[in-house]
Amino acid sequence: MARAIVHMDLDTFFVSCERKTNSQLIGVPLIIGGGDRGVVASCSYEARVFGVRSAMPVKMALRLCPQAKVMKGDMELYSRLSHEVTEVIKEKAPIVEKASIDEFYLDITGLDKFFGCYKWTDELAQSVTKETGLPISFALSVNKTVSKIGTGEAKQKGNLEIPENKVKPFLNPLSIQKIPMVGDVTFQLLSRIGIRTIQTLSEMPVEVLQQMIGKNGIELWKKANGIDNNPVEPYTERKSISTEHTFVHDTIDVHKLKAVLSGMVEKLAFQLRSEQWLTSTVTVKIRYANFDTETKQCRVQYTSADHILTKTVTDLFDKAYQRRMRLRLIGIRFSGLVRGTYQINMFEDTEEMLSLYQAMDNIKNRFGYDAVMRCAGATFKPNNKDEILKRKL
Incomplete structure (x- = not known):
């Protein structure tokens, strides 16, 4: 039986929390972060249009988007709302792993016999938004890596289902930067030898990749080929x-x-x-x-x-x-x-x-x-x- 693994990600979570408590912020370019010498913790899609991104210095972000509103952020609010979302998901899902304050993995293998996995997940996402007021995206696939990559694409294209026979066609054209474990250093290293898409990376001899990157080379090759046997770990706080x-x-x-x-x-x-x-x-x-x-x-x-x-x-x-x-x-x-x-x-x-x-x-x-x-x-x-x-x- 193929596994059914869901990755759920709250959309621009910090921004959504602020807009939930203050509706006047809806539609406004918003930056969550420190003062002039601080960095961007999160930003709205309206700000991203101008090139603003997370971890960017606030001063630079304001040069790109001078009309943006900067807010310090309220971790107590974000933690409380994250807990509310967690409770909604835990109540309905059989196995839940909370990967971060705004990310969740669900193992719903076998639910297709009763409900249809995609339909069940879509209804859960609607319940989260209805009960907490926070938008959430998801992708359903056969493992954690593919579903996480899928969620990133889902935020632009809508929620995705990536069955086993479509994993490779889905991954192949994407940039290697979409793979969770690929940081700037690894991306630059691979780019210098012409490896920029997941398909090119997946076709590379695993031994060569291991020599270049070290022990993580094998794991990276597996992810590029859509292989990930890591289980969804039950959530404990x-x-x-x-x-x-x-x-x-x-x-x-x-x-x-x-x-x-x-x-x-x-x-x-x-x-x-x-x-x-x-x-x-x-x-x-x-x-x-x-x-x-x-x-x-x-x-x-x-x-x-x-x-x-x-x-x-x-x-x-x-x-x-x-x-x-x-x-x-x-x-x-x-x-x-x-x-x-x-x-x-x-x-x-x-x-x-x-x-x-x-x-x-x-x-x-x-x-x-x-x-x-x-x-x-x-x-x-x-x-x-x-x-x-x-x-x-």
Whole structure:
């Protein structure tokens, strides 16, 4: 039996959320992002006509579309509406994977016996729009890769169904940039040797591709040929991530304690960005040599940026550590998590800061977490009791 995998994507999600709460924004070129030195988190189709796109500096976007309205963005609103959409989909679909704040995969294999998979999915999409007021696009195909690529095309052509016998004809003429794992670097590398369409990539010897790109070459070749056996993972929402560090010898050295905290924040923030989470609540725990324990907690704007979280953790530590007594343990917890499709808080941070985080994360992903870090946190060496706790609903 051929699989039936649906990819659903909320159209210009941040923009749609703002227009849901303020109908006067309908039809207006809209940019969601930071100030003059910030970057575009999302933009309306009216702004895209002028060449505005996500991750572009706001200053450049306004030069392209000076009449656009710039809004800071409200992650609490977006998170709440995303949760509403999730509940509608979970109520009706047998298996749901929430890929990001505005993307979902559904495995509806077997429903064609009762309803017809496309008809069932179309009715679900209509239910989402009716119950939440948010437009949503979808594509139905035999695996996650083809359905995701299909959704991108569906936003221009209408919702798509791509059966198994039409996968190759559908993929072949498209640009290799449509494949989810192809970034700018890979695109430029392949373009230099004349590989610009998925068909050309699919016909390339897999061994040559592996030599050029490395271990991802085989996976890329499979995707170009419409092969993807990855399952739809049932949706579960994480509540928090945390880490604790127990010192071998109790210490009163505040400089050392703050250096360790800085390293712990950097580690957890990298994990947030890697898994596409943003946190809104920060908690610091300390345990004295006599086992007395103190905790301090505060709310922050949704973020996954080290520099914001480090300052917050340091301030909480200063409030919690009020006795001149040695400490045996310190801990940090980030909670109130929401899915975020961006690596840092693009509503506040500058283009330069975004580039810095992306460069550091790329190095960490390629060479390991310890490959690059801030000097302040370089003294942090996890011991056997240091553990990241993953709590799920």
